[in-house]
Amino acid sequence: MLVQLVGMGAPLAILNTESKKGLALVGAPLGYVVLMLAVPLAAILLISFWTQDFQTFDTTPTLNNYREAVTDPLYRELLFRSIRIAGLVTLVTVLLAFPVAYFISFHVAPERKSLWLFLITIPFWTSYLIRVFLWKVILGFNGVINSGLQTVGIIDEPLTFILYNANAVVITLAHAFAPFAILPIFVALEKIDRSLLEASQDLGENRVSTFFRVTLPLAMPGVVAAVLIVFIPTIGDYVTPRLVGGPDGLMIANMIQVQFLRLNNAPMGATLAVIAMLSVSLIALLFVALNRRFLRGSR
């Protein structure tokens, strides 16, 4: 007790030079993060408890915005749709990324691996916006897919289910986020000691059962990382649903933008942002817990 009191009484005095050096190193980025992330976040949180009063804010704290956000079916639908689309994007991305990562890790010669990873980053050489527009060209009414299929004679009428709806959002986002999913899964697969796979076969398992009993469990930390990396940004994506989503593909971020800039209702926008953030945090925590379970066994 006494020791504690003494310790608490002089927290600065016991800082050794090592800690001071550390503080000096993290000081600048910490200040940047506080200024650019923590302050705006706190502001959003604060505004969400206010009310818009024409041009000014009524700063009396209220939960009315939250009540409205939870009860209004439009907001609820948008939030659930965002989660659904982000979930679908994550599923498609990870399912497509896994074979690619597996191929590079297990079937590409070691000296070629960095070349393959380099090739995977090629889509990043063009801007995100341009890539989304390109998908519009590919998926459109007179787009590459439709005119191609019509020329070959497979379809008579252009396919309409591939643009201006949720499908288009999923296709576009899955492509945009593929490298983000491939890389963590690749790293996890690279870390697997190849003799473990031989040991499994030696102990009677064939290649398929070895995959499910050894490779996949050991790659799980990478898969969970990929899920988080894809899911968190896509749920709040705004550009893609706006450009290729049509009315049925709009997501919660589009509504937040509408609230802030069109309806001039910043408190409602802030409320929706906070709710979206909380939902993402909840789902992310779930995955982190899952990841910990897988990490427990390995080093």
Added chain:
Amino acid sequence: MTALIDLKNVNKYYDDYHALRDVNLEIAQGEFFSLLGPSGCGKTTLLRTIAGFEAPSDGSLHIAGANMNGVPANARPTNMVFQSYAIFPHLSVAENVGFGLRKSQLSKSDKIKSVEEALDMVGLNGFGGRAAHALSGGQRQRVALARALILKPKVLLLDEPLSALDKKLREQMQSELRRLQRQVGITFILVTHDQEEALIMSDRVAVMFDGAIAQLADPQTLYKRPRTRKVGDFIGVMNFLPAHVTDPNKITLDVAGLGTVTIAPEQAPSGTSSGAAEIGIRPEMMSILFEGEPDRGEIAEATIQDRAYYGDMTYYDVHLKNVPEPVTISMKNIIGRPVLEVGETTRVSWDARSLVLFAS
């Protein structure tokens, strides 16, 4: 006696690299067999061929009479202890040991029991619930052994299992492996580059160089009668002296520094012809002739060139007349024996029965 493992004219090529050259090998049921050689000699390739991880380019492999051509590793009656142990990091010790039991017909409680028995056998009872990554090197090795032996294979393959352990633990595991092999009666095939380990543990040893078996013999024959200079040099220490065969029938030869000697036929390769040759002699087969000690039959003058004191032994490099290279002699440091200084002259003694003749 039919061989449990039978390799006939097995060759293995990696592109234009010839990894295994015409390997013919028969290994009996219950044998402790070692593949010994320097790194890159093909011993691990041979082991992996038996395990089913490599397919021979040509030749045949039979295990217990069944042709293993095209049989994958998971269908062979072999199990392996990997050099890295290959313990599954996401599973507990018990799950590791029971990994191969998934397809077995045993009931769940019988599986648990056999896992416990296997852990007991390697001295790890009570470790079942531990996480695999919390084990020491020696414990991992035991888990790998239990995991392989629980499936009661016809052959247990060990790929340099002791190379990652420190000296004390390695010696302990050597005798334990030997005990375990006698207990279970399973054929063990051990790959090692440590000649001492091969001699200590094996019933028979195949010495390999450049993908081919140079000599296949029991440890004593291998040590006493290496067939080639290369084998003699690889197993332990051996002195080589130039020699000249004067009578190939009685096998009489002039040896540089040692004079004229006659040796028995088993000390020479068959079909010895007259002319230049080489003899080999082990350091402990020669002795410095100290005051009052009996000689070994033959005597020569020598000068001490260098000496190394090991505590229990002293190794001398001595110069013999007409011998270009110094000859190494090891002497036990028994009571009353002095340790000679560099430059002292002395007499060395040897027995003609300990010489081995190599055709040059």
